[in-house]
Amino acid sequence: FLGLTLRQTFPPFQNDPLLSTSIAEFWRWRWNREIQSLVIKAAYTPCKKMGLPRMVCLWATFLLSGVVHAYPFLIAGLDYKDAGGAMMYFVCQALFICVEAKLLPILKQTPLAPILVR
Template sequence: MEGELYNLFKVWFSVFASLFYCFAIGKTVPKATVAAMARALLGLELEPQFNEPYLSTSLQDFWGRRWNLMVSSILRPTVYEPLLKTSAPIIGRKWAPLPAILGTFVVSAVMHELMFYYLSRVKPTWEITWFFLLHGVCLVAEVALKKAVARRWCLPRFISTPLTVGFVLVTGFWLFFPEFLRCRADVRAFEEYSAISAFLKNAASMFRSFNT
């Protein structure tokens, strides 16, 4: 029995480690590389794209303040705020964020489906859409619950953080990760890194040849 539990633990640890790599490192490294190049070539300091998402205490904290901040800063003025202004006269300012949140996740789902279709050129399975719809609905429920209790009660951080991160990992492994592998995004990313590395090596060798 102990051996089976140990093997089960190893399997799930491998799954979560792989998922963390694809979610965090797979997205952080390219953007960190771009930021480093912008700093070196143009003297520009780009804003950080992630703010320690593993410390998220809620889905609202994860999606709004910690994960993929560039996309959040784009969707907020283009989707969320217009929907918020449209919904406020109909259902009131207190509850207007709920349809605005759900609409933002719908747009994000469509964006990701198009991105994965561009990478794979195969018929979508709509798992990505279900991933974002699930998170949108859960975030709406979370915000509604917070408004209902008026923040009189909240979970301590040592409970809310594992619950939040665990929910993101499990749902990501269930709905997001299979599509990520199906379109071979990880393989394509490494191919792009190799191409960039080869280009930089050639540029460096040409620069040295000009100076000799």
């Protein structure tokens, strides 16, 4: 709608998220690309410049995303549990990506690799 109104072309908001073959791919390349680039600039890149390990930068990025998603719950006067749930959702995504990074190399070596890993 905005593109038609302003006669502008905007990059796609998403990149076929259902085609993701991993959690990391979903978040890095396919979901909410504009916001994702902002949180990378606000959290991941500064952490990397400080020399922090990649996984610490990842956790910082998802923690920031959790705060950004939890904040509206608090502003709206909703229960802290709701805000905490939003925060935990994104913190868990960082955990899942870390677990996935450890499991994928192992899964690729199993006979079920063609089924489990693409």
